[in-house]
Amino acid sequence: MTQQGPRKSNTEIAALHWWRIMSDDQLAADHFDGFAQWMDQDPAHKEAFDQISSHHHKSNKNTQTSQTSERASRQTTSRFGWTKVGFGGGAAVAAVALVFLTIATFMPSSPAWQDMTLPDGSVAQFAPGSTFEVAYSDNQRTVHLTNGSVIIDAAKDRVHPLRVVTDLGIVSVVGTRFAVSVMETSMETSVQEGVVRVDADISGAKYVLKPGDRLWTGNADGQIRREALPPQHALELREGWQTFWHASVSDVLDALSRHSGQQFIVLPTDHTNALVSGRFQLTAADQTLSALKMVSGLHVRRVTDVVSVIY
Known part of the structure; x- marks a missing residue:
């Protein structure tokens, strides 16, 4: 007799459904409003979606860690857990290479200095x-x-x-x-x-x-x-201040995510591929996003208090 794992709840099934949709740039663009409404309906929806995103984030991180395990000869090794995950492609890449992927997600760890x-x-x-x-x-x-x-x-x-x-x-x-x-x-x-x-x-x-x-x-x-x-x-x-010079929007969002604790889902557009220069306050997400909108023309759609879609 084959053992089966625990049955998923309706919320978990729906979260997985939305994660798959948001991993496809065409579907994500067409279904964004429905996704935003679903996320706003119940705090449990966001929790389930975050758990699925975190699972894929950890899987990608474990793969990267296993590839570097042969460096064990170093006397001291320290890693802190932020990884940039490219949904659909399974590799960490910058927004300038997003033509090869569907969506890039910036998932921050706790915004604290070590x-x-x-x-x-x-x-x-x-x-x-x-x-x-x-x-x-x-x-x-x-x-x-x-x-x-x-x-x-x-x-x-x-x-x-x-x-x-x-x-x-x-x-x-x-x-x-x-x-x-x-x-x-x-x-x-x-x-x-x-x-x-x-x-x-x-x-x-x-x-x-x-x-x-x-x-x-x-x-x-x-x-x-x-x-x-x-x-x-x-x-x-x-x-919290950092000056960028001819940096990709991806680089700025990377730093902003890690310092502010905000999560960004980046859809590939000309705006997210732009190069920007400027001095940004990385602990103030709204302030920096407003500045990025002015210098690069990108658009920001808030999904939850901590999740935004950038396109």
Whole structure:
């Protein structure tokens, strides 16, 4: 006799039905009003829909984790749970590549900073939802930052520079206070104290930054930008502010989701593929979405208090 699992409730069946519809861009556009009404009818509807979304989110995250498990030789590994899930395609991608998918969903973890004292006494502050690994040994001090931002007050060690390694470049310091943000299309480095070297992987160029310097490398259009600002503003990310330069709307929504706790369902349109520049308050979702509407022309439809559809 074959054992069957517990029967799903009508709400769970309906939530799965709507999840499948919202995973198809054509169906989602045609049935958005009905979906919004269903979500507003009962708090249990939103809870069931969120559980299904979270299940797929965790499944994607577990797949990514298994692919990196062979890095077990690192002494210290830390991961915090935000992952960007592309519904329908099963891969994490930026909005600029959404032509290959149906819907991208930004699902935030708790919007809280993670403060960590590293083995050498350096202090690292990881922005909400950042994905990273810390690797320390007798001859290396390395933070692998996959996504998000980190502010580091580095302990001095002239023999073993502390390195922040990303897919877009490497930031090296002896002892200083600086910040690094990595996104799908760019990496930003800003310095408050000391001197930092940035090796840009894409161009192969090397840059030396001093207090008050901010550098963007690996942008979507291939350009490099450097600016000077008061050193006291170099680490304004901790107050929720981040300046984007020629960043994709996807990158801004990524950061906004992680810092504000809002969830965004992004439908592929010309507006969501746009590049934007500006200084945004990432803890204030409505304020930032209003600014994005002005600079990129995108549309926002609120589904619940924490879920919006972007198109």
